[in-house]
Amino acid sequence: MEADHSPLKHRLRPMRGLQTDRTAQVIIAGHAFMQNLRRGHYELRWRGDG
Numbered sequence: 001m002e003a004d005h006s007p008l009k010h011r012l013r014p015m016r017g018l019q020t021d022r023t024a025q026v027i028i029a030g031h032a033f034m035q036n037l038r039r040g041h042y043e044l045r046w047r048g049d050g
Contacts, residue, residue: 018024036042 018027037044
C-alpha cells in the first residue's frame with residue numbers, strides 16, 4: 001500500500017497551498033465567517049421559523 005501512494009501524491013501536489021489571490025480570498029472569507037458564526041455574530045433561522 002505504501003508504494004502505491006506516489007500517483008496520489010502527484011495528483012494532489014497541485015492542490016497544495018493557495019495558488020491564486022482568489023483562492024486566498026475565498027479561504028480567508030470562509031475562515032472569518034466561521035469565526036464570527038461561532039462567536040454568535042449571526043442569528044441563523046430555518047425557513048419554517050416565523
